[in-house]
Amino acid sequence: MSETPIGLSREEILADFRLALLSREIALLARKEVLSGKAKFGIFGDGKEVAQIAMARNFKAGDWRSGYYRDHTFMMAAGITTAEQFFYQVYGHTDEEANPGSAGRNFNNHFATKSINSDGSWNNLAEMKNSSADLSPTAGQMPRLIGLGYASKLYRENPELAAMKQFSKKGNEVAFGTIGDAATAEGHFFETMNAAAVLQIPVAMFVWDDGYGISVTKDKQIVKASISVALEGFRKEEDTNGILIYKVNGWDYPQMIEVFAEGVERCRREHVPVLFHVDEMVQPMGHSTSGSHERYKSRERLEWEAMYDPLLKMEQWILETGLTTEAELSAIKDEGISEARKARDTAWKNYTEPIQGGEGSTA
Numbered sequence: 257m258s259e260t261p262i263g264l265s266r267e268e269i270l271a272d273f274r275l276a277l278l279s280r281e282i283a284l285l286a287r288k289e290v291l292s293g294k295a296k297f298g299i300f301g302d303g304k305e306v307a308q309i310a311m312a313r314n315f316k317a318g319d320w321r322s323g324y325y326r327d328h329t330f331m332m333a334a335g336i337t338t339a340e341q342f343f344y345q346v347y348g349h350t351d352e353e354a355n356p357g358s359a360g361r362n363f364n365n366h367f368a369t370k371s372i373n374s375d376g377s378w379n380n381l382a383e384m385k386n387s388s389a390d391l392s393p394t395a396g397q398m399p400r401l402i403g404l405g406y407a408s409k410l411y412r413e414n415p416e417l418a419a420m421k422q423f424s425k426k427g428n429e430v431a432f433g434t435i436g437d438a439a440t441a442e443g444h445f446f447e448t449m450n451a452a453a454v455l456q457i458p459v460a461m462f463v464w465d466d467g468y469g470i471s472v473t474k475d476k477q478i479v480k481a482s483i484s485v486a487l488e489g490f491r492k493e494e495d496t497n498g499i500l501i502y503k504v505n506g507w508d509y510p511q512m513i514e515v516f517a518e519g520v521e522r523c524r525r526e527h528v529p530v531l532f533h534v535d536e537m538v539q540p541m542g543h544s545t546s547g548s549h550e551r552y553k554s555r556e557r558l559e560w561e562a563m564y565d566p567l568l569k570m571e572q573w574i575l576e577t578g579l580t581t582e583a584e585l586s587a588i589k590d591e592g593i594s595e596a597r598k599a600r601d602t603a604w605k606n607y608t609e610p611i612q613g614g615e616g617s618t619a
């Protein structure tokens with residue numbers, strides 16, 4: 257029996273908090289790396305940590321992600337990338353082992369897992385957690401979700417595919433998508449959601465709604481300023497096709513744990529697509545290292561973002577539930593800070609040593 261109100265153990269919840277802190281800390285450090293000239297550009301998932309940890313709790317072996325540049329916490333929670341590898345991306349390290357997503361050929365926070373080994377053989381995709389390669393054009397990740405979700409349907413329904421066990425376990429795999437609020441205004445998003453709704457395929461779509469597409473507010477891009485309201489007509493009813501629609505707040509850990517588990521489970525079992533509109537998200541450092549959100553967000557908005565920071569909200573919730581003490585949380589924070597610094601320092605050393613004439617130098 258679980259010891260907490262949300263079906264997770266105390267240790268699991270504290271591990272989630274620890275990861276959220278580490279993830280934030282590496283993003284804060286990475287911005288400094290860019291602004292001090294050690295890296296060229298940075299775009300991070302700060303403000304999206306808690307939602308992505310709750311999402312990753314439902315991401316199983318065999319599943320696929322097709323997402324965008326805010327997902328580093330998800331990738332860490334899924335065990336696909338590490339804090340050290342996060343920095344190799346920031347530095348643009350061209351070593352394929354150190355930087356397996358793109359070996360420095362994409363900008364940072366672009367991920368991919370390898371489906372094919374160097375000898376040309378297939379990996380066992382049904383036993384690993386998979387990510388298709390991120391694209392820089394916004395919404396470019398969307399159409400691919402149809403192929404990934406449709407594959408599950410074919411593996412479930414076509415007996416001739418049953419023997420290909422390295423790709424699927426009877427079509428039980430879910431294709432997880434992520435996208436920002438502004439990019440949902442694009443045709444790729446609407447066409448994908450429509451096709452998924454018609455085909456009835458297991459696509460779990462997460463919209464990270466932080467209210468902005470760079471400096472443009474969502475009321476200028478999305479009808480009624482809400483993608484879940486806009487898609488009401490897509491909602492599945494009894495005896496119709498369509499999608500399940502859930503709306504949650506990106507700072508509400510217990511709510512997301514419960515809702516994502518329910519929605520993804522139905523998506524996997526029934527092959528019904530699901531939209532999670534994750535609203536009220538924040539960007540503590542703004543859009544990217546190339547701008548300052550203080551220049552276009554009102555003081556009220558910035559104050560609201562500070563109050564609704566998911567790390568702060570999660571900390572408050574943990575203390576309210578009596579799971580731990582302030583002293584223990586403070587120790588977890590200290591650990592996060594030192595682990596982040598260590599990851600940065602190790603990555604910088606390994607990245608620069610060969611260039612500067614150390615071991616394995618090309619100089």
Ligand SMILES: Cc1ncc(C[n+]2csc(CCOP(=O)(O)OP(=O)(O)O)c2C)c(N)n1
Nearest residue numbers: 326392393394436437438439466468469470
């Ligand atoms: C097709 C295309 N148009 C424009 C851009 C430039 N661009 C990069 S991110 C972005 C805003 C995206 O906002 P949103 O979808 O809300 O995601 P967020 O960054 O807020 O998480 C824009 C316009 C791009 N990368 N691709």
Ligand SMILES: [Mg+2]
Nearest residue numbers: 436437468469
């Ligand atoms: Mg946005």
